Amino acid sequence: MEKNLFKYIWRHSRHDQLIILFLVIVAQVFYFASLSIPKTIVNDGIEGKVFKTISEVSFLRVSVPVPSFLSSSGSLTLFDGISLTQWPYLVAMSCLFLVMVTVNGMFKKTINTQKGRLGERMLRRLRYELYDRILLFPSAHFRKVKAAELSGMIKDEVEPLGGFIGDAYVQPAFLGGQALTALLFIMLQSIWLGLIVIAVLAVQAFVIPRLRRRILVLGRERQLTARQLAGRIAETVDGVHDVHSHGTSNYERADIAQRLGTIYQIRFDLFQRKFTAKFLNNLLAQITPFMIYLIGGYLVLFGDMQVGSVVGVLLAYKDLPGPVKELIDWDQQRQDVQQKYEQVAEQFQPEGMLPPALQALPDGPVSPLSGDIVLTGVTVADDGGAKPIDGVSLVTPIGRRLALVGPQGGGKEVLTQVMARLIRPSVGTVRIGDVDLSSLPETVTGARIAYVGQDVYLFPVSVRDNILYGLKRRPVIPAVYDDAARRERERFVAESRRAGNPDLNPADDWIDYEAAGATGPGDIDRRIVEVLRAVELEEDIYHFGLRGTIDAMARPRVAESILMARDELHARLADPALASLVEPFDRARYNRNMSIAENLLFGTPVDRTFDPDNIAANPHMREALGRVGLETDLLQMGVAIAETMVELFADLPVGHPFFEQFSFIAAEDLPEFRTILSRLAGKSVADLDDAARARLAALPFRYIEARHRLGLIDAAMEGRLLAARRAFAENLPAAAAKAIEFYDRNLYNAAATLQDNILFGRIVYGQAQGPQRVGALISEVLEGLELRGAVVEVGLDYNVGVAGKRLPAAQRQKVGLARGLVKRPDLLVLNDATAMLDGAAQQRVLDKILDACKGRGVVWALNRASLADRFDQVIVLQGGKVTASGAPGDMAGDKNFADLLAAG
Amino acid sequence: MSINEEVELLKTVPIFSKIEPAKLKLIAFTSDRMTFDVGQELCHQGDIGDAMYVILGGSADVLIDSPNGPIKVAELRRNGFFGEMAILCDMPRTATVKAHEKLTALKIPKEMFFRLVAEFPQMAVEIMRELAHRVEDMNGKLAAAQAA
Known part of the structure; x- marks a missing residue:
């Protein structure tokens, strides 16, 4: 990745930068014209200075003032114009003014749009490149980086670059030009004063960056600490169960408060220094006029300088600070952005990045793997120098069923990852047939090898999409667009290319149906059901379906x-x-196993309008109940329920599970109802205030006669509630009717x-x-x-939730197995992939998976050696070395294997 | 049957006889009154138990698995209760109980059961009495079996 931000910007946007620069220069002409016209309008158009000597003046005569050494008159005439008298001249000049202002505005708009677009394109390119690099990180690197920090860098830290990139070259060129012009003018007036101005600027250029050096360091720290904060917050979220189960929330609070304190210190320090720099900067800027007064004055008094020249220099100097100040601002921004860029770029170039060719998009289906799997002297050494695999050599036909057994950590787990190419050997090679495994593109290994480990990551999409995820290696069926949508898509793709993004379309159908053994979208579910049966998940999915x-x-x-x-x-x-x-x-009958609310509604609420919390207060419901005269009865029922609840639950402690399970009233609301009831004693419900009545009236809506059995609903009441059901449905406004499915x-x-x-x-x-x-x-x-x-x-269609957390661990693992099986891989590599299942289920699922993979290769790291008899070959791994190998029947004599068998 | 009628019915059940009506109402309210058809199992030997049952009407057979199939060891009638052993000792059901005729029973959840026993020693005494009867019955049967 390019280390220098400016080189990066120039490489990818020089064309656009030059266009913007050109626009900026052209815009100056109009800008200058729009400034000089008002003067002409006042002097000539209104006061008529020119018309005192002549009756007609040429309009649209365009002249640009230039330094005297270019033209003796001090201006250059570009166009001679049309002759007009004073009034038409005034009108014409005013209109011209308007035109110039408009043109000027349009230039501004165009330039800003161009800059903005350029910045956004570059931001998009940069973000894409960073993301692209994540996909190419070596797997070991993921042990060192935090997900939240990576996403924070791509999302937030590079964001200010977008705003800066448009100005990266244009701004200094433009402002520098302005400043140089003013400086040149001063030099022409007086070499001495010019030198003074240059000297002060030089001091500024020398001192300010020095002041900034510390600011830059602080800026870097600010960025780092903020990034670490994001990482820590994500850690809290990921480990929230452990925080709760160990009661360590206050420790977490302490840590975050400490970090926030550090960040505060850094930021405050930063502000202080920034404002100090600003103050010094302003002071230096004011020193120049001071020097001009003093030295210019001295030169006038004792030397040969004219007063007019000093005033001229002062005036020219007045124009100088603007661009210089902006240049300084630009420079500050440049350093800030450059440092952010470097910070981020540094994080995205770990050692041992994968060559991009490994992830190139394949043209079509990949051919199957065949031949022998040959491991030659494979050693895997981790960071600490330990060797989980130490010099393993073996040859086995790819179509075999291979059981890896041995003690936990003996090497069988790591060996599966080596065979699935998730870990690259430090020494030695793995070949399949006559190809080196490490040279195979991921699309080939992804299609022909399936690996399922103990941990399965599920994406927060449906079960189906999670199972089919392993089939999405290239777009198979292009998305179909109508004319308008296709044009839109083409524009989208063109823009993607401009920003160096790929033109792949996620809306295409990426599912490799052929690899799954299906013909298309129509029968892929049949294959999914097959693999679901093999991993004993079909029953669970059926229940999801019933609840869906x-x-x-x-x-x-x-x-x-x-x-x-x-x-x-x-x-x-x-x-x-x-x-x-x-x-x-039954519309004509009261259902005693439904609540009163459900009986009145006689339908399913679609949104929150008529859900149990809101139905009692709903105006249409109240109107319907009033029409059939049920309001008072419901209120009475509410009183009866409240009385019973207060009586039953009075001496239960708050928080008792019965409240949640059985009560109509939450524990904390019980005293309120007790108060309402005591106020009611001996009086009519009509005497209660509205709020109390509303509380009581809401109670019966949840009442289910068959469940709660308070005997509140007799046959007569059933009839009246049915009348209310009809009354409610009859007069329902169309908008409310949409909230119910009857x-x-x-x-x-x-x-x-x-x-x-x-x-x-x-x-x-x-x-x-x-x-x-x-x-x-x-x-x-x-x-x-x-x-x-x-x-x-x-x-x-059931959505599995973030990281599959809506599924229990065993189901997650089964979805992972199904994802591997549906690919019909040449080699299925399983690393204790049934660990979450109970013993009996493990055995059943193992048999079913082996059956589903008949004729294809399986490598299975088994936790229970007793299951090894179902395989063609058993390999015992201990201390990273193969200690025995052979058909299960021939292993009886091996002591290690016998021990493993005895251990279960 | 409404809850008040149920309370009247519970009053006649010996183990609840000493419990005040307000509490009986809570028992009735928080416990399910279940209807079982002939041949339906109330609980199955070996399953985990989380409730005690009091029979309010009908009768049930108590069956224990044996190598020769289930053996009927007792019969439960109105006012009889069972299931307390599984929740007292946190162990699987020791027998299968099957409805002999259409039966209604009050299913008292574990939580409620412990509350009741703690609050009403009288109820605990009733349960102990019943358990003692069962042990005595068992001893008699054991002696008879050994004699045979």
Whole structure:
């Protein structure tokens, strides 16, 4: 990476820089004109000085003032103009003024836009290059860097570069030019004064950078400490469970407070020095006029200098500080940015970067690996000099099933990583057939070798996308665009190229269906289900599916299937033995297994408008309840519930789990209800204030007759609640209607889960094993209709969360295994990849995976030597060396292996 | 059945007889009243237990696995209770209980059970009495088996 920011900028943007410079120079002409016109308007247009001697004056006569040595008149005429009398002249000049101002503004706008675009392009290029380098970092480097620091550098630290890059060359050229002109003018007036000005500038140029040196050091420290702070915050987030479980939060607080204190010190120091530098700078700037007065005055009094010259020099000097000051500012910014750039660039060039050719995009499918895997004297030495693998040599056909056994840390784990090329041998070679493994592009190893370790990283996307992730090595099917979108895409690509970014399109279909053994998007799910079965994850995904929701518009086929399952389930529920398990939704009947809120709504809330927290206060609901005269009854129910709750939970300690599990009232709200009830004693609810009434009225909405059994809803009340249900639905405004998906026997409910859609009712409370029996029944129904696949398909959409944290460890590992299996690799390398599974499951999954990989190579580092009998060959590794090797049947005589077997 | 009716019913169950009505209401409210069909299992031998059951109506067989299949060792009727051993000693269920006829039972969660025993020694005494009866019964059966 280029060390010098200016060289970097020049290499990638000289063309644009020159264009901007040219624009800036041209703009000066118009700028100057817009400044000189007002003078002409006042003098000639209004006061009519010129018209005192002649009646017509030429308009649009353009002259530029130049130093006297270029022209004796002090100006250069570029265009002679049109003759006009005073009034038209005034009009014309005023209009010209307006035109000039506009042109000037447009130049400014264009220049700024050009600069901005240039800066953004360069920023994009730089960010991309930095990210690109992360992908090429040697794997050992990731032990030393923190993710948050890398992302902070790419995101924040290089950001100011974007603003600077546009000015990097233009600003000094332009300002320097201005300053030099003014200086030249002063020199022409008086060599002495000129020399004084130059001397003061030289002092400035000498002293200020020296003052800045410390500022630069502080700036670097500020950057480093801020970056480390970001790293520490990320550490807290990553290790939050350990912080909680060890109760060390205050230690963390202490550390962060310490860091913030250091950062404060650095920043404050920085400000102080910055303002000191500024002060000195201003002082030096003011010293010049002081010297001009003093020495100029002396020269006038005792020498041969004219007063006019001193005034001229002073005037010229007045124009000098502006550009000089800005130059100094520019220089400060330059140092700041240069230092940031160097700081970042330094972090992005570790030793041993991968050659980019290893990651080149392949043209098409890669050919399979074949031949023998040959390890010759492979040694892996880590930073500390230890050798987890020490001189391992072996030859084995790639299609074999190889079990690596041995004690933990004996080398089997590292050997799998060497064979998957995650670790490069320090000494020795690994060859497959006649190619050196280290020379194979990643797209080849990625396609033909699959590695699954104990830790599986899952991306925060769906289960399906995580499993298919391993198939995305090149765009396979280009995205389809209509004309307008394609033009947009072409523009996008052109801009990408200008910023040195690749023109790869993430919207293309990158999934290598062929490698997965599928023909296309249509049957890839079939393959996914196959591998899910092999790793025993299909059942879990099925349950995700049942709990998932779908967009019925986008997947009409699934929605239709679910409606079929609903019909079938309800046909079965007609059986008297099962009828008591589910209370179906029926618009004409009150459902005792639903809350009052759900009964009134008779649908699924789509958003927060009608969710249990908000429904009681909803104006439409209140209006409907008022219309059927239920408000008072609900209030009475609220009183009854509050009384019961206060009675039951009165002497339970706050925080008792019963509150959360059973109570309508949170523990902290209980005293408030007790107060309300005591105020109510002997009085009517009408006497309560509005707030108290609202609190009480909200209680019954969560009441479920079959569950809470307070006997609040009798047949008559059921009838009135049904009337309220009708009243609510009838008068619902269109906007509110969008917030509910009403239950309809013949329609799919997109807001509800698949399971709720199939069930179309509620599981009855108090039926022994009701949920399990209903679950089994649903499963049976789906099986019978061959709809299980459709549910699994929905389950595959389940988002696994950040780093897969929405899945338990065992499921994460299974997704990792599925990701490796779906590629159908020539060589599947597993490093204790079933560690999170229980013993029996480990054995089953191992058998299924070996079965799925029939005819292809498997290398498996086993924790339990007893499983080795399923493999073609066993290799025992101890202390980084192969101590025994052979078919499982021939290993009986080996003492090490026997010990491992005995250990389980 | 509403909660108040349930409280009336619980009052007639011996182990709850000394407990004040307000507490009985809490028991009724926080415990599930479960209905079991004929042949359905209330609990299965070897499973982890997290609740105690009090039978409110119907009857159940207590079965223990043996090499020759399950053996019926006892019968539970109204007011009978079981499951306290698994939650007292944190051990798997020692027997399978299967509904002999349609049965309703109150399922008292572990948490509630400990609270009750701590607050109402009388209930603990009732449970001890029942356990003592069971040991006595067991001793008798053991003697008979050895004699045979």
